[in-house]
Structure formats: structure tokens, C-alpha cells
Amino acid sequence: MPSNLEVAAPPLEAAATTMLPRLFRVQRYLQETDDTFTLELGPLDDGAPLAFAPGQFNMLYVFGVGEVPISISGDPDKPGVLVHTTRAVGTVTRVMARLRRGELIGVRGPYGTPWPVDQAEGNDVVIVAGGIGLAPLRPALYRLLAQRDRFGKVVLLYGTRTPEDILYRKELERWRARFDVDVYVTVDRAIAPWRGSVGVVTHLIPKAPFDPLSSVALICGPEIMMRFSVFELEKRGVAADRIFVSLERNMKCGVGTCGHCQFGPLFVCREGPVFAYPRVRDWLAVREL
Amino acid sequence: MSSIDMCAPENTGRQPKLIERAGVGRLIAALQQQGYRVVGPTVRDEAIIYDELASDADLPAGWTDDQQAGAYRLKRRRDQALFRYTCGPHSWKKYLHPPQATLWRAEREGGLFRILPETPRAERLALLGVRACELRALAIQEQVFAMAAHADAGYGVRLRQAFVVAVNCGQAGGTCFCVSMNSGPRARKGFDLALTEVVHAKRHYFVVEIGSERGAAILAALETRDATAEEIAAAEKTVNDAARHMGRTLDTTEIQALLYRNHEHPRWEQTGERCLSCANCTLACPTCFCSTIDDTTDLAGQRAERTRRWDSCFTADFSYIHGGSVRQSVKARYRQWLTHKLASWIEQFGSSGCVGCGRCITWCPVGIDLTEEVRAIRATKYYREPVHGDTGTRSV
Ligand SMILES: Cc1cc2nc3c(=O)[nH]c(=O)nc-3n(C[C@H](O)[C@H](O)[C@H](O)COP(=O)(O)OP(=O)(O)OC[C@H]3O[C@@H](n4cnc5c(N)ncnc54)[C@H](O)[C@@H]3O)c2cc1C
Ligand code: SF4
Numbered sequence: 001m002p003s004n005l006e007v008a009a010p011p012l013e014a015a016a017t018t019m020l021p022r023l024f025r026v027q028r029y030l031q032e033t034d035d036t037f038t039l040e041l042g043p044l045d046d047g048a049p050l051a052f053a054p055g056q057f058n059m060l061y062v063f064g065v066g067e068v069p070i071s072i073s074g075d076p077d078k079p080g081v082l083v084h085t086t087r088a089v090g091t092v093t094r095v096m097a098r099l100r101r102g103e104l105i106g107v108r109g110p111y112g113t114p115w116p117v118d119q120a121e122g123n124d125v126v127i128v129a130g131g132i133g134l135a136p137l138r139p140a141l142y143r144l145l146a147q148r149d150r151f152g153k154v155v156l157l158y159g160t161r162t163p164e165d166i167l168y169r170k171e172l173e174r175w176r177a178r179f180d181v182d183v184y185v186t187v188d189r190a191i192a193p194w195r196g197s198v199g200v201v202t203h204l205i206p207k208a209p210f211d212p213l214s215s216v217a218l219i220c221g222p223e224i225m226m227r228f229s230v231f232e233l234e235k236r237g238v239a240a241d242r243i244f245v246s247l248e249r250n251m252k253c254g255v256g257t258c259g260h261c262q263f264g265p266l267f268v269c270r271e272g273p274v275f276a277y278p279r280v281r282d283w284l285a286v287r288e289l
Numbered sequence: 290m291s292s293i294d295m296c297a298p299e300n301t302g303r304q305p306k307l308i309e310r311a312g313v314g315r316l317i318a319a320l321q322q323q324g325y326r327v328v329g330p331t332v333r334d335e336a337i338i339y340d341e342l343a344s345d346a347d348l349p350a351g352w353t354d355d356q357q358a359g360a361y362r363l364k365r366r367r368d369q370a371l372f373r374y375t376c377g378p379h380s381w382k383k384y385l386h387p388p389q390a391t392l393w394r395a396e397r398e399g400g401l402f403r404i405l406p407e408t409p410r411a412e413r414l415a416l417l418g419v420r421a422c423e424l425r426a427l428a429i430q431e432q433v434f435a436m437a438a439h440a441d442a443g444y445g446v447r448l449r450q451a452f453v454v455a456v457n458c459g460q461a462g463g464t465c466f467c468v469s470m471n472s473g474p475r476a477r478k479g480f481d482l483a484l485t486e487v488v489h490a491k492r493h494y495f496v497v498e499i500g501s502e503r504g505a506a507i508l509a510a511l512e513t514r515d516a517t518a519e520e521i522a523a524a525e526k527t528v529n530d531a532a533r534h535m536g537r538t539l540d541t542t543e544i545q546a547l548l549y550r551n552h553e554h555p556r557w558e559q560t561g562e563r564c565l566s567c568a569n570c571t572l573a574c575p576t577c578f579c580s581t582i583d584d585t586t587d588l589a590g591q592r593a594e595r596t597r598r599w600d601s602c603f604t605a606d607f608s609y610i611h612g613g614s615v616r617q618s619v620k621a622r623y624r625q626w627l628t629h630k631l632a633s634w635i636e637q638f639g640s641s642g643c644v645g646c647g648r649c650i651t652w653c654p655v656g657i658d659l660t661e662e663v664r665a666i667r668a669t670k671y672y673r674e675p676v677h678g679d680t681g682t683r684s685v
């Protein structure tokens with residue numbers, strides 16, 4: 001047989017490993033609100049911790065049920081614990097909510113683009129979060145506060161449906177007590193004893209203490225809320241290319257091969273989820289894109 | 290560029306060879322001897338599909354097809370030509386990007402579970418009868434998987450392993466438009482061997498171009514001789530005839546801008562009303578790559594399996610996120626499909642996602658024809674000027 005007809009042993013395994021999760025053990029389970037919980041995870045193997053940048057996500061696999069994209073919500077400077085905060089809304093996340101300490105979960109990642117924390121150096125940073133949208137922003141906030149001197153004002157505007165839905169309550173209170181960060185929380189509807197602000201989060205933007213000309217804005221929440229936030233920020237004079245949004249689309253692979261996350265020409269899993277606003281502006285305007 | 294120029298042979302620097310009709314059988318046998326599973330065209334269920342070939346007896350000798358929007362019909366030929374048909378419902382993607390593949394399994398173990406990686410079966414495939422448009426489609430899909438955030442090497446490995454016998458088209462189908470897409474009818478690269486079939490009343494032979502060392506090696510084991518200038522010219526003529534008889538044309542001038550700016554064109558609504566959202570087009574299309582994942586468990590819930598299978602942007606689930614599908618209407622799904630194929634693909638992967646094979650036109654139950662859709666949009670442009678001017682993503 002001529003040697004040039006020989007076919008090399010195929011390294012097909014390389015392809016398979018892309019989709020192979022790493023197993024993590026639930027070390028701690030925290031009930032954040034009625035429907036939202038935080039998992040603190042540690043790798044089952046003795047491999048390196050999962051280093052990540054604020055804004056990135058993992059594909060989390062629940063045995064036999066499925067795999068879903070969930071942002072990493074922990075501290076990027078403490079990658080030893082992998083933290084995810086999830087709202088139980090459907091098939092996979094509801095079973096995930098029943099996981100307990102010691103149980104296993106599959107993790108692929110981290111995937112996606114990060115918040116431009118480093119690029120914001122020297123600027124005010126405005127964080128606008130709606131609902132579970134605070135989870136992917138928390139790592140950015142940790143990083144900003146850890147390197148507080150590098151930035152101007154740090155402002156967090158956070159809106160939820162009701163006071164009961166407020167995430168990371170204790171942490172918010174701690175941050176609010178600091179002098180170097182401005183925290184504003186609002187709820188869509190409230191009954192006593194809520195004494196805070198009522199109304200949508202976008203209403204906080206006009207009066208928030210930041211300099212529009214030297215600010216970077218990071219937004220995550222329902223798409224409609226992000227659109228109005230951008231509108232308010234632009235009205236105050238924040239340039240479009242200083243506004244960043246994190247988008248959500250159906251995701252089956254996280255790596256750019258399943259096609260599900262397409263948003264116009266963009267693959268949200270690969271070019272996103274964090275986008276500079278001008279990159280997605282026109283596409284956001286198209287209904288049912 | 291005229292269609293004739295397009296068919297001029299590329300100088301590969303190698304003398305084309307000649308094999309007689311019987312040589313095709315020997316080629317199949319030689320490939321099988323080398324350990325290849327030879328797959329190629331064969332008649333099944335009233336269509337020419339791709340499947341394993343035991344010998345040249347399985348080839349669709351004397352068959353051709355008649356293709357129109359929404360219609361496919363096998364026909365008898367007067368001669369015994371082996372490859373005088375055009376693309377059928379199958380495409381080679383079923384071998385390189387399998388319709389269904391187990392990714393891995395998992396097993397419960399004392400309250401925990403472990404992952405059992407799946408070792409994919411490495412198969413030596415010889416693809417026999419790959420058309421120029423299909424070669425392009427293979428290259429396009431390879432690009433898709435190579436560009437993934439964590440390159441999915443499997444496709445490229447399978448493709449490079451496969452022995453590719455291309456066949457230049459000697460006739461065009463009623464729904465073909467490869468000339469418009471600049472992808473055919475002549476195979477230019479990406480093959481080990483390329484055959485051009487010549488069927489005359491008294492003679493039936495093949496001019497063979499050599500595209501690789503292993504192609505040359507296989508050929509060396511067969512009875513061949515140098516093709517004469519006359520034989521080469523006769524072969525050329527068949528390809529040029531095919532180029533001249535495309536059933537369809539598609540004007541791709543500034544197609545990206547055209548589609549990006551016509552997202553609100555009324556035509557989408559009209560076609561959305563006709564479209565059955567059946568996904569035939571995406572399944573038949575040789576470049577559509579989308580997939581989804583099924584999770585299953587055994588009855589006891591002890592073993593789980595993840596399976597990747599082809600999916601389609603025409604299903605409602607495809608774009609589902611909590612609260613509802615992003616693309617609720619069929620109109621939006623059709624728009625996604627067409628815009629992806631012809632416009633956003635260029636931005637994503639550097640080439641069109643359409644090779645002009647015509648499958649989506651033929652296999653659409655209601656005969657929706659993308660070349661007609663583009664023509665209609667072009668005829669009555671309904672420009673929505675970009676709201677904010679340049680966006681950075683739009684190259685319009
Ligand atoms: C990049 C990214 C980051 C995310 N980060 C978080 C987070 O930190 N916390 C959190 O609670 N949620 C997050 N989500 C949303 C989360 O992925 C969905 O809530 C989850 O997929 C719902 O799955 P399910 O099976 O429980 O719901 P079902 O309603 O049963 O959904 C069925 C399937 O549809 C798909 N799907 C449904 N909703 C979404 C969605 N919103 N986004 C993407 N796919 C969806 C999934 O494939 C899901 O398995 C994120 C989504 C993306 C794209
Ligand atoms: S879009 Fe239609 S014509 Fe183009 S490659 Fe796909 S099936 Fe063929």
C-alpha cells in the first residue's frame with residue numbers, strides 16, 4: 001500500500017471535549033429570594049480553579065435534564081469558588097434549584113465577552129441592573145471595588161419587581177454604607193414597609209450622580225429595560241460607544257456551532273453576551289430578529 | 290465574467306487521465322481495498338440519494354431527474370450515463386456533520402454522577418460524485434466549525450480524511466444556480482480526483498483530473514492513460530453546456546445591503562403566509578449547520594445521554610427564551626433563514642452561505658424560491674435607512 005494513502009489516526013476526541021463538562025460539587029446553596037438561588041461550586045478534580053472575567057458565563061449541566069447558560073456571579077479575584085445565581089423559571093433551572101450541598105453539576109466555560117472594566121479606568125462607572133441582571137454585573141462590581149482608586153464615581157442603579165425580589169440584600173446594604181459607591185434600588189411595586197424608591201430603574205438615570213461625558217455604563221436586564229436605559233443615558237449625554245449591554249438568546253452550545261444564539265450577524269455566545277451598544281443598536285430595533 | 294470563462298479548467302499542472310466506463314467500477318473497488326467505505330449516489334424511494342455503494346452497479350445508471358420549484362421527479366435516460374442528474378435531497382453533510390451524534394453519556398454513582406466521554410467512530414469515507422457546489426458547501430461548513438469559539442475539529446478532520454471524488458456537472462437542473470453563486474459547475478479544488486463524464490453513442494468515458502497525491506496514487510493502481518486533447522475538449526463541452534443552462538439565476542449585487550435594509554419589506558409577510566415552517570429547506574441545504582441537543586435518561590434515571598441533532602431556525606423552539614420565542618412569526622423565521630444564507634453569513638464566515646444547489650427550491654412543499662424572493666425584494670426596495678447611521682456591524 002503506498003504510504004500516502006495511509007490515513008492518520010483521527011484526533012476526533014478534540015472535537016468531543018469541547019462539549020464535555022467538568023464536574024463541580026455544590027459547596028454551598030443560598031436561597032436568595034423565592035425563586036432565585038446561588039450555588040457555590042468547587043471542582044471535583046484537583047485541576048486549576050476556573051478563572052474568568054466579569055460578564056462571562058458557563059453552560060451548567062443538570063444530570064439528565066439539560067444544560068443552560070448562566071453567568072458567573074462571583075468574585076473574579078477569588079476564582080477558587082465558582083458562583084452562579086440562577087432564577088428558577090423552567091425545566092432545567094427548576095431541577096437545578098433542588099440541588100443540595102455535595103451534589104454535582106457539569107460546567108463548561110467560561111464563555112463570552114467580558115464587561116470592559118479595565119477600559120473604564122479613569123471614568124465614572126454606571127451599572128444599571130434589572131432583576132436577575134444584577135448577577136452578571138456583580139463580578140464587575142467586585143472588581144471595581146477591589147481596584148477602587150482606578151475609577152471615578154461608581155454608581156449602581158438596580159430595579160426589581162418587588163422588595164422581596166431584591167438579590168444580594170446584605171451585600172447591597174454593605175455597599176450602600178460605603179462612601180465610595182452610590183447604590184440606588186427601586187422596585188416596580190411595593191407595599192409597606194418598603195420606604196425606598198418605586199418605579200422602573202430607568203427613572204433613576206436622570207438624577208444619578210455621574211459625569212455623562214466621562215462615564216462608562218454597563219447594563220443588564222430585560223431587553224426593553226436595556227433599550228430605555230440606553231435612551232436615558234444618551235439623553236444625559238453618554239456617548240453610545242461608552243454604553244455596554246449584555247444580551248440573552250437561546251444557547252445550546254456556547255461556542256458558536258449550534259446557531260441558536262444568532263442575533264443578526266452576531267453570535268451572542270461568541271461576540272457577546274457583552275456588546276458595545278453601537279454594535280447592536282440597529283439590530284435591537286428590528287422586531288423578531 | 291461569462292459562464293464560459295468560468296468553466297475554463299484551472300491549470301493543476303497535471304495531465305488529465307482517461308478511464309473507460311468500466312474504470313468507475315475499478316475505482317470503487319480500489320478505494321474499498323484501501324479501506325474506504327465508498328458512499329455515493331444511488332436510486333432509492335424515487336430519488337437519487339447518497340448511501341454506501343457496494344459496486345458501480347449501485348450507481349444511478351440511465352437515470353436523471355426533473356426538478357422545479359416544489360417538484361422532483363426521476364426520469365429514465367436514453368443512455369446509461371452514471372452522473373447525468375443534479376443534486377438530490379441528500380447532501381454530504383450527513384457524513385461530516387451527522388444528523389444525530391451522541392456527545393457523551395453520564396451515569397449516576399452513589400448520589401453523584403460521572404461523565405463517560407463518547408469516542409466517535411473514525412471512519413474512512415470516500416465520497417463519490419461530489420458536485421462543484423457541494424465541494425464549496427463542504428468548505429463552507431468546515432469554515433463554520435473551524436471558526437467556532439473553541440474550534441470543533443471533528444468536521445475538518447473528517448473532511449480531510451475523506452477521499453473526495455468530484456464529478457463535474459454535464460447538465461444543469463431546473464433549480465440550479467451555481468453560476469450565479471460562483472460555485473460551479475466545474476470543480477476547482479478540494480477533491481482528490483475529479484471526473485467529467487462523456488457519453489457518446491458509441492463511447493462512454495471519463496476524463497479524470499488529479500487533485501492530490503493520494504488521488505494520483507489511487508489512479509496509478511487503475512488502468513488509465515493520458516486523455517487526448519479531443520477527449521478533454523469533449524469533457525469541457527459538457528461542463529460548458531451545464532453552465533449555459535442554469536435553471537435559475539440570482540443577482541447577488543450588494544445583496545448584504547439589500548437584505549439588511551429591507552427587514553421590514555412587505556414581501557416577508559407574504560412569504561411568511563405561504564411558508565409551512567416545515568424545515569425541509571434547512572435540512573436539505575448542504576450548508577445549514579444548526580443543531581440542538583436532546584437530553585435523555587433511562588427509566589430508572591441512572592443513565593443519561595446527550596445527543597446533538599440537526600435543528601432548524603424554522604422551529605418555534607429554536608429561538609425560545611423564557612417568556613416566548615424571539616421569532617414568533619413564520620415571517621421572522623423565513624427572514625432569518627434567507628438573510629442568514631445570503632447576507633449575514635458573509636459577515637460571519639467570509640462567504641455566502643448559499644452555493645446555488647437549488648435543493649431548498651425543489652424540496653419546498655409550496656415551492657418557495659429564494660431566487661424569486663430576492664428578485665421581488667430587489668424590484669420593490671423598501672429601504673429602511675439605518676436609524677443611527679453607521680453601526681459598525683453593517684457594511685452598508
Ligand atoms: C449569556 C446568558 C447568561 C445568563 N445568565 C443567567 C444568570 O446568571 N442567571 C439566570 O437565572 N439566568 C441566566 N440566563 C438565562 C437562563 O439561561 C435561562 O433562564 C435558562 O436557560 C432557562 O432554562 P430552563 O430550562 O429552566 O427554562 P425553560 O423555559 O424550560 O427553557 C427551555 C430551554 O430554552 C432555553 N432558554 C429558555 N430561556 C432562556 C434564556 N433566557 N436564555 C437562554 N436560553 C433560554 C434553554 O435552552 C432552556 O433549556 C442567562 C442566559 C444567557 C444567554
Ligand atoms: S440555500 Fe438553497 S440553493 Fe442555497 S445552498 Fe442552501 S439549499 Fe442550496
Ligand code: SF4
Nearest residue numbers: 577578579602626629
Ligand atoms: S439558515 Fe437557519 S438553520 Fe440554516 S444555518 Fe442559518 S440559522 Fe441555521
Ligand code: FES
Nearest residue numbers: 254256258259269
Ligand atoms: S450558543 Fe450555539 S452558536 Fe451561540
